[in-house]
Amino acid sequence: MSSSSSSVTPNIDPLDLYDVLESSPTASPAEIKQAYHRALLRYHPDKQQRHQPVKDVASNATLNTLTSGTSRDVYVLKHSYDILSDPSSREAYDASLLQRKKLKLGPRPAEVVSLHEFTEDDLEPGVQDVMAKWRHPCRCGGMYVITEKEMDEGQHLIGCWSCSEVIWVGYEAVDEEEEEQS
Numbered sequence: 001m002s003s004s005s006s007s008v009t010p011n012i013d014p015l016d017l018y019d020v021l022e023s024s025p026t027a028s029p030a031e032i033k034q035a036y037h038r039a040l041l042r043y044h045p046d047k048q049q050r051h052q053p054v055k056d057v058a059s060n061a062t063l064n065t066l067t068s069g070t071s072r073d074v075y076v077l078k079h080s081y082d083i084l085s086d087p088s089s090r091e092a093y094d095a096s097l098l099q100r101k102k103l104k105l106g107p108r109p110a111e112v113v114s115l116h117e118f119t120e121d122d123l124e125p126g127v128q129d130v131m132a133k134w135r136h137p138c139r140c141g142g143m144y145v146i147t148e149k150e151m152d153e154g155q156h157l158i159g160c161w162s163c164s165e166v167i168w169v170g171y172e173a174v175d176e177e178e179e180e181q182s
Contacts, residue, residue, distance in 0.1 A: 017080040017093060025094060029085060036081040044074060109157060109168035118146070118169070138165055 018025055023035035083089045118134035132148040142162025146155070146169050159166045 016097070017083055020076060020080040021084065023084070025097070029087075032081065032084045036077065036085070039077050040074070043077060109166050112168045112170055113144075115146075115151075115169055115171040118144075136167075136169075138163060140165065144169075 018027070021032065021035040021039050023032055027035065083093050113136055115134060118136045121133040121135065134146050136144045138144055138160040140160060140163040142160040144158045144160055144167055146158050150158075151169075151171055156168050156170070157166055158169050
């Protein structure tokens with residue numbers, strides 16, 4: 001990928017390119033180059049002895065694609081280095097990161113799940129201090145859990161306890177007065 005490309009991060013956009021190289025946004029060009037060389041030695045298919053996942057801090061996801069031992073791994077590393085080593089591309093990329101933070105763009109939900117598909121936890125009789133919770137199984141075997149408090153705050157995006165999957169929980173807020181009249 002050339003540095004004159006009009007697109008900053010094609011095909012791998014939720015990845016943080018600094019995380020891909022295990023570097024930081026404050027790293028100097030020399031430090032970016034060193035990080036790139038370290039990553040190449042660590043993840044290049046010819047150098048693989050053991051697979052070690054890399055953590056994407058922004059989405060809290062494990063980047064297993066970087067450790068699968070394929071030529072795409074090297075492409076992702078090279079693409080990250082090409083962007084971060086070119087001053088104008090890096091400036092554009094940093095601006096896109098800043099914009100993403102300003103907009104607070106979160107993870108994209110894998111699916112929309114109605115609260116009716118969740119199972120409500122049974123509260124013990126007489127326990128009033130505990131918030132109600134609803135659970136829904138994830139395809140990984142983990143659980144999505146949403147609490148009454150989270151729903152009162154208008155939260156719809158819920159992450160699985162075991163993996164990085166996120167769903168959008170569909171529900172309607174009901175006033176306590178409306179609930180009592182039903």
